[in-house]
Amino acid sequence: YSLDIFKNFLWILFLLILLLTTTMMKFVGVLLLLSGSAQAFAPSSKRAFVPSRLLAGGFEWEDPKETFDQGVENPFKNPSLMDTNDGLKVDAARLLGPRLSGSNLYFIGMMGSGKTAVGDIVARRMGNYNFLDTDQIIEKAVGKTIPEIFESEGEASFRDVEGQILDSVHAYVRCVVSTGGGIAERMENWSKLQTGIVVWLDVDPEVIIKRMSSKGIENRPLLQTGDPLQTLQDLLERRKLKYSQADVAISVDSTSMNEEDVADMVIKELHDFIDDNPPAWKSAKAKAQAEGLDWVQ
Secondary structure (H helix, E strand, C coil): CCCCHHHHHHHHHHHHHHHHHCCHHHHHHHHHHHHHHHHHHCCHHHHCCCCCEEEECCEEEECHHHHHCCCCCCCCCCHHHHECCCCCECCHHHHHHHHHCCCCEEEECCCCCCHHHHHHHHHHHHCCCEEEEHHHHHHHHHCCCHHHHHHHHCHHHHHHHHHHHHHHHCCCCCEEEECCCCHHHCHHHHHHHCCCEEEEEEECHHHHHHHHHHHCCCCCHHHCCCCHHHHHHHHHHHHHHHHCCCCEEEEECCCCCCHHHHHHHHHHHHHHHHHHCCCHHHHHHHHHHHCCCHHHC
16 A cells, blocks of 8 residues: 555654653753853853953944853863863763754764664763654654565655655754665755754775674665675765765774764764854854954953
8 A cells, every 4th residue: 555644744743742852851951960061161261251242333242152152162172171070071972962052963874884873872972962763763653664665665655754754853953863874865855954963974885784794684675686785885886975965974994893982983073073163153253353353352
């Protein structure tokens, strides 16, 4: 029977709302903790009192830093940020939330690259972000497994549903989202992915096949061919141009790297990406200071 996308759309929204609201109380507690921690971790010069409103050109100007910047810097460039008064270490992932300002993280990459496992670890370590897997949402909404959908409806119908799911998910904030391997192939999906930060897990096809060999590849519809490795390599070649447009690329070329190792790399690269791509107001302020405009000090 035909897959009724619109009939399942309300059910999909219900599942998303349920997932996010069940963690709301936890978010409130963590955000309160982070708001206090940000001040504790900031260098003493950052904690000096600065008026929230400054006079600029005859009118009152509100420094956006007072509103948006919680004073959290890159802990990998300033390790003291991860030290607390009682000698404990703060996970660098905990300091990502304040720096992301609610932006979603989208994991893309080939099937078997570890998007779900790594994305879940990153979300858990961040503490104030929720984890969503588009494939899992599709299966719950449709009542079929991914292989069953491919078999009964075909890949094109699956991609249609996948796009509908992404359209719903990207409306939320503070989410780490694991996506399907082929989601990047449709241009209309990129406008949704680019509302957040896109992380590509670039895993060598041979590493993926070795991983799958222990779990079986029968649940991978696109690999039901005479030569799964060659099929995977061909798929990667077709998608690589799109994958390479990600904001952060994590290269995994060894089976010795586990999910925690990859998550560590993701967290570090995200902090570096935020440094290299500051908010527009922060760049404008730095430029003004460099030009000697003291009113933005």
